[in-house]
């Protein structure tokens with residue numbers, strides 16, 4: 001009886017082979033291999049997508065009450081579209097500065113307190129993130145046991161006149177978030193936090209901002225530590241991509257400024273190229289080490305991510321670009 005033996009002497013009957021493999025496979029083995037590798041690749045991509053969604057959920061910690069907290073906060077503007085074309089009246093004639101992707105809002109809280117002659121708006125698309133900014137504005141802190149414990153530690157160290165823990169080397173994720181938390185809490189426990197009257201938030205996607213601002217209504221845009229979207233096919237989602245520059249052009253004033261900070265070098269170089277290639281934008285300042293730059297680094301306000309990544313030893317990059325709109329001249 002004829003038989004096929006593979007290297008491990010596993011016996012396969014030819015009869016069995018012909019029953020198992022469809023005739024198409026026998027006739028077109030190369031096409032079949034190509035097809036099956038395509039399906040395998042799709043499967044792997046889907047698996048990665050699923051894992052990254054799971055991780056993202058974990059990072060964002062979908063907080064069920066966030067929607068309600070954000071919806072009920074007096075610091076979050078509702079029906080902002082009704083203000084389109086009326087922002088000057090709303091801000092009392094003060095220039096409007098907008099941070100896109102504001103996160104937990106620390107940057108704007110400090111800036112707004114420092115510059116009462118300007119009006120600040122923080123735009124964040126996730127309620128679970130914006131909720132943290134709202135809680136800070138309302139003087140409330142998360143009441144989970146870990147945070148209560150950490151606050152007690154800060155109070156204790158302040159009582160003893162001790163410094164907050166200094167981070168050396170590359171801290172573990174847990175260590176890092178704890179230190180980050182301690183620093184945040186310390187900001188608020190030093191003195192009673194007064195929410196700046198010239199700061200409000202919007203919970204929405206930056207893509208939809210032209211429905212909220214009329215042409216020329218925004219004087220300045222801040223982009224701080226925007227998501228890097230490292231895959232080339234996701235480049236359009238980067239907040240410094242030409243697609244987003246076109247969105248900003250719809251509402252930034254002629255001569256308006258955009259400032260961008262990041263520790264992600266690839267995203268930064270991509271952004272410099274996008275501004276260089278854009279017809280209506282001129283780069284006026286670029287640094288790849290903001291904290292060592294005596295001009296751009298002066299009066300720098302740190303964001304949550306900036307603290308975290310500079311503590312890891314990462315250099316912070318910054319660019320400043322001016323928008324020219326000849327139509328408005």
Ligand SMILES: C[S@@+](CC[C@H](N)C(=O)[O-])C[C@H]1O[C@@H](n2cnc3c(N)ncnc32)[C@H](O)[C@@H]1O
Pocket residue numbers: 100101102103104123124125126129204205206207223224225226227239303304305306
């Ligand atoms: C990496 S975090 C940085 C947070 C903060 N700016 C900082 O520096 O600490 C980026 C934030 O931008 C927000 N974001 C990203 N794309 C956005 C978009 N299209 N519209 C509004 N927010 C966006 C994300 O939800 C996230 O909270």
